[in-house]
Every structure is written in structure tokens, then in C-alpha cells.
Amino acid sequence: LIGQKAEKEGYKAYAIGGFARDLILGLQNFDIDIVVENNAIEFAEKLVKYLGGKLKTFPQFGTATLTLKDGNKIDFATARMEFYPFPAAMPEVEETTIKHDLYRRDFTINTLGFKLNSPVFGDFLDFFNGKVDLEKGIIRVLYNLSFVEDPTRILRAIRFESRYGFTIEEQTLGFLTNALENNMLAQVKPKRILEELKLILSEKNGLLSMNRSIELGILEGIFGEISNKKLLIRALEETKVHINLYKKKEIKVDNEFLIYVQVILSFCNEAKQKEFLTGLQLDKSQLEDFDFFFNNYQETLQSLKNPRYFSASEIVETLQGYKKESMIVLLALSFNSTVHKRILLYVKEFSNIDIEVTGEDLKKMGLQPGPVFSDIIKKLRKEKIDNNLSSKEEELLWVRS
Ligand code: CTP
Numbered sequence: 001l002i003g004q005k006a007e008k009e010g011y012k013a014y015a016i017g018g019f020a021r022d023l024i025l026g027l028q029n030f031d032i033d034i035v036v037e038n039n040a041i042e043f044a045e046k047l048v049k050y051l052g053g054k055l056k057t058f059p060q061f062g063t064a065t066l067t068l069k070d071g072n073k074i075d076f077a078t079a080r081m082e083f084y085p086f087p088a089a090m091p092e093v094e095e096t097t098i099k100h101d102l103y104r105r106d107f108t109i110n111t112l113g114f115k116l117n118s119p120v121f122g123d124f125l126d127f128f129n130g131k132v133d134l135e136k137g138i139i140r141v142l143y144n145l146s147f148v149e150d151p152t153r154i155l156r157a158i159r160f161e162s163r164y165g166f167t168i169e170e171q172t173l174g175f176l177t178n179a180l181e182n183n184m185l186a187q188v189k190p191k192r193i194l195e196e197l198k199l200i201l202s203e204k205n206g207l208l209s210m211n212r213s214i215e216l217g218i219l220e221g222i223f224g225e226i227s228n229k230k231l232l233i234r235a236l237e238e239t240k241v242h243i244n245l246y247k248k249k250e251i252k253v254d255n256e257f258l259i260y261v262q263v264i265l266s267f268c269n270e271a272k273q274k275e276f277l278t279g280l281q282l283d284k285s286q287l288e289d290f291d292f293f294f295n296n297y298q299e300t301l302q303s304l305k306n307p308r309y310f311s312a313s314e315i316v317e318t319l320q321g322y323k324k325e326s327m328i329v330l331l332a333l334s335f336n337s338t339v340h341k342r343i344l345l346y347v348k349e350f351s352n353i354d355i356e357v358t359g360e361d362l363k364k365m366g367l368q369p370g371p372v373f374s375d376i377i378k379k380l381r382k383e384k385i386d387n388n389l390s391s392k393e394e395e396l397l398w399v400r401s
Pocket residue numbers: 016017018019031033104105106107110111150152153156
């Protein structure tokens with residue numbers, strides 16, 4: 001239908017990128033990107049009258065998103081022709097514009113597409129040998145400065161590598177390393193970097209990409225010096241284990257991505273922590289949790305390291321200020337140690353202990369509400385946590401005494 005409409009209205013439309021790439025790989029991808037010559041917004045505005053649905057346009061980018069009645073989305077972009085160091089003189093053929101548009105893209109495997117116009121519908125576009133690279137499992141840039149012009153492509157490269165089990169081609173890896181050595185990632189705003197990291201970590205093989213990013217020095221290119229790379233890899237793996245354990249027990253874990261970032265930031269210096277905390281655009285309560293965590297976690301881990309005996313209530317006192325998401329970070333940072341066991345005891349047992357005596361019970365005993373109340377409750381809870389009280393009767397007896 002899109003192709004018919006394009007033909008009728010005098011536009012050229014192509015299905016490009018991820019959709020075509022995954023189709024050839026035999027994978028499902030409902031994310032359809034359509035490139036239009038010469039004006040995607042105008043075309044999409046005509047199309048919405050024909051297909052129905054809701055259209056959102058972004059004139060500053062020459063793009064539009066059409067949400068169809070069934071909820072599926074189609075993105076439209078105007079084919080772009082800005083100057084790039086194109087290797088050979090461009091023959092003045094029919095597909096000049098789309099070829100230029102594809103040449104500005106990240107990797108050859110993303111330059112594949114299909115013509116949509118009705119008379120040529122389905123004609124395959126492969127100007128840069130993307131299909132061969134796709135079949136060989138190779139990630140290759142189209143021009144030397146690709147990573148310099150858009151350093152986030154460094155993160156896309158390792159994301160595609162792990163997602164498809166592909167390899168970054170040798171020369172491309174050279175360009176990537178070069179961009180890293182020239183500190184290109186430090187030029188990118190934390191917000192953009194975090195968006196890319198989020199995409200990486202939401203992939204099934206996200207941790208593989210994270211390992212690769214540490215191995216290639218990408219993470220250091222972003223976060224500066226990392227105190228212990230091997231430990232960071234291990235901590236990220238542990239994070240995944242604990243998130244999954246929580247989920248298995250049907251404990252809701254909010255914003256997994258933030259937990260991973262918290263782990264990474266624990267290995268960075270304070271300046272980077274601050275810079276990225278701003279980039280995360282946290283809400284007030286998240287910011288308070290993060291602040292609490294970064295102000296206290298080192299001291300907490302250090303104090304729990306002490307080999308002396310810790311009563312249950314002491315462990316609770318040490319850990320009760322942390323949110324459950326931060327508890328995952330503490331667990332990830334302390335694997336296989338006394339500290340880890342103490343945190344686990346807190347998570348599994350002590351944090352769930354609650355007293356049965358209520359404020360009403362205290363009132364009935366003739367006590368006046370006020371600071372005394374909370375003091376009694378606090379001490380009562382301590383007694384209960386240390387396992388000295390096993391029923392409400394015993395709790396009441398303890399209060400009376
Ligand atoms: N693109 C690019 N450089 C970037 C981001 C995107 O050249 N930094 C190009 C890619 O060629 C990509 C297209 O823009 O094919 C669309 O981007 P996006 O939707 O992010 O990529 P997909 O390839 O569809 O990736 P995914 O499968 O993860 O959605």
C-alpha cells in the first residue's frame with residue numbers, strides 16, 4: 001500500500017536498515033524504517049489520510065512516525081544527501097539520493113533495503129556488499145571517520161557483535177580503536193552514552209557486550225579509570241544473577257538498567273559518578289537513593305568486613321537505609337565473602353522481620369504517643385530481630401517489663 005501510494009504521489013520509498021537486515025537473517029523485526037525521496041513528512045501526511053492512524057512529525061529532522069490503528073509504528077525519514085567523503089565519483093543514476101543516504105550509515109549490514117514503489121516493489125538494494133558481510137557475520141563501517149563522526153557507533157558495533165555473534169572486521173576495529181585513543185567517547189554527552197548502554201544491557205547478550213567494552217577499553221573511554229576491570233566484569237555478572245533471583249521470587253525490581261549503572265559507577269572516580277548521575281536524569285527519590293548509596297556503600301562494606309560477631313540487629317542497622325535495588329549492588333560488589341553472607345542474611349531473613357505490637361496496643365497500655373512510642377518500637381524490633389521474642393504475647397510482655 002505504501003509503495004502504491006508513493007508511486008501515485010510521485011515519491012520514492014524504501015524499506016531500509018534493521019528490518020531488511022533481520023529479514024535476511026530470518027529474524028523477526030517489526031521496527032519498519034522507511035526512507036523517502038524527497039520529503040518524508042509530506043509523504044507521511046498524505047499516507048495517513050489513506051491508511052488512518054496517528055502521525056507525529058519532526059520537521060527539524062525531516063522525519064515522521066505513523067502509529068497505525070493496530071498499534072504498529074512506521075518511521076519515515078527523508079533521504080539525506082549531506083556531504084560525506086564518498087570514495088568514488090557518484091554516477092548520476094536514479095538511486096543517487098538513496099545511495100548517499102545509505103552511505104552515511106553506521107555499518108554495511110545496515111545499508112540493505114528494498115524498493116517499495118509498486119512497479120519495482122521488492123527490488124533489493126545492496127550498494128555496499130552488506131549482504132556478503134551479513135552472511136559472513138562481519139561488522140564493517142562504510143568510511144574511515146565513521147566512529148569519529150558518531151562515537152556512539154562504537155557502542156552499536158559491540159551491541160551488534162554480541163547480538164548476532166558477529167565479529168568487527170579488522171580495519172573497522174582499527175578505526176574503532178583509533179577513535180577511542182583520540183578520546184572520542186568523552187566528547188559524547190552522558191545522556192547519549194547512557195541511552196546506548198541501556199540498549200546494550202537490554203539485549204539478551206548484554207553482558208557479553210559489556211565484557212567486550214571492558215576488553216577494548218570502551219568503558220574506560222566513557223567512565224575514565226576503572227579501579228578493577230576483572231572485578232567489574234564479575235560484579236556485572238553477579239548483578240544479573242541477583243536480579244534474576246529477585247525476579248524468580250517475584251520481587252519487583254525497578255529499573256534494572258540503573259542497577260547496572262550503579263555497579264559501573266562504583267568502580268569510577270567521584271567526578272565521573274557526579275557527571276553520570278546528572279546524565280541519568282533521576283527523579284527525586286531515585287536521586288536520594290543514589291546519593292545515599294554513593295555516600296555510604298564503601299563504609300558499609302568495610303564495616304561488614306570486620307570478622308567479629310555481628311548480631312542480627314546490628315546487620316539490620318547497617319543495611320536498612322538501602323533500597324532493595326541498592327542491595328543488589330551491595331551483593332554484586334561483595335561476592336563470596338563474609339560481607340556477602342551478611343547481606344544475604346539481611347535480604348533473606350532479617351529485613352522481613354516485623355513486630356506485631358501496634359501503636360494501638362501501646363495506647364491500651366496507657367502509654368502516650370510521642371517520641372517514647374518510636375523508641376519502644378525501635379527497641380522492640382531489635383529484640384525481635386535478635387530472635388528473643390517469638391509471639392505477640394512475648395512482645396507485649398517485653399514492653400511491660
Ligand atoms: N544509524 C547510524 N548511526 C547511529 C544510529 C543509527 O548510522 N548512531 C543508522 C543505522 O544504519 C540503522 C538506522 O540508522 O540501521 C536506524 O537506527 P536504529 O533504529 O537505531 O537501528 P537498527 O539497526 O534498527 O537497530 P535495532 O535493531 O537495535 O533497532
